[in-house]
Amino acid sequence: MNRMPVADRRQQLVGAALTVARTHGIDAATVRAVATQAGVSLGVVHYCFEDKSELLRALAQKVPGDASAQVIDALPDDATIVDALTLAVETLWRSMRENRDARILSHELTVAGLRDDDLTDIVQTQYAHSRATGELFLTRIADVSQVEWTVPLGPLCRSMIAVVDGYSLAWLVDGDDEAARGGLHGYARYLAGLTRPV
Amino acid sequence: MNRMPVADRRQQLVGAALTVARTHGIDAATVRAVATQAGVSLGVVHYCFEDKSELLRALAQKVPGDASAQVIDALPDDATIVDALTLAVETLWRSMRENRDARILSHELTVAGLRDDDLTDIVQTQYAHSRATGELFLTRIADVSQVEWTVPLGPLCRSMIAVVDGYSLAWLVDGDDEAARGGLHGYARYLAGLTRPV
């Protein structure tokens, strides 16, 4: 009934797919479920996407793999490195708690990409993007605190992503808020120890 | 054709399910695929298990969530903490590289447990078991090196599992051997710094 350009329709469908996947898991994001969620008929989805794989790939590119961007936005203009890191952890932690479903979806997608060749490239690209954003965060937080890192940024950023992912997964499994939050703060203390005033 | 007690048959089917899931992913472990892999007819599986969920739960309990046990076995009788940790990382790293499929399956199961209520309990139990084994490892390695930990064991063990899981996931995604191995060794150095002679 509601005609619209294919490009717009695709956006709408990807949004619907995201809603379904976030709420009920990536396996629930079937062509049928997405069509229903978007309020269009089954044929419309097949008209806008070659096949389910293309829909999933479009979905994958819209799933935010990390919360680094939000954390960067919340950085103070001027603070000690300890205070800045503490704030960053609290921002990250709030984002995790408020978006549990999105976190799960992100892990689901990552794991799906390990077997599904159609998703592998996208997941790898997302991961590379995470690292770029992570390095940006580390650079920025050093700037506002007027410190510099005493170790190479690349490996440091990798460790940060590994730690955040690891605690995220553990928290999703056991739901122990204080353990997760405490663990992240512990890593922040470790990070603070790897800086020197500049 | 080959009659056998239900208990044995169940074991055989779970083994077949493990093979299928490890090779082609948990989603590929359908009742049919398992029956084919085991060389029995479809009905046999339904005869031995209430439904697919019960089969999956039996499978989940057989998936080794961590390699801690192997690492503990490979501990030396006597060594400096740095040497012992380095050896432990190398053992873990070899185990990861040689069992990529099993690692992926472990992550698949963990993620599946986040949505599937039938699997949640089992995944949580496995995770608790991982922590117990992890704490055992930390205790043992301190013993053989004649050191003690300067921080509480519980949170320390949590950080270890988070770091190993995080690096494992990153390595599965991007396949960067040296980055993963280096990152684990970096964490081992961090651990060594949290001990004092006893």
Added chain:
DNA sequence: GTCTATAGTTGGATAGAC
């Protein structure tokens, strides 16, 4: 206890009316 046959569902994909 084990097999074949089949019911009943779900989901991807397409054809054809409008």
Added chain:
DNA sequence: GTCTATCCAACTATAGAC
């Protein structure tokens, strides 16, 4: 461009022969 109708494949599950 959009919708309905339909096909086909894969899956879980069960009934009933042997």
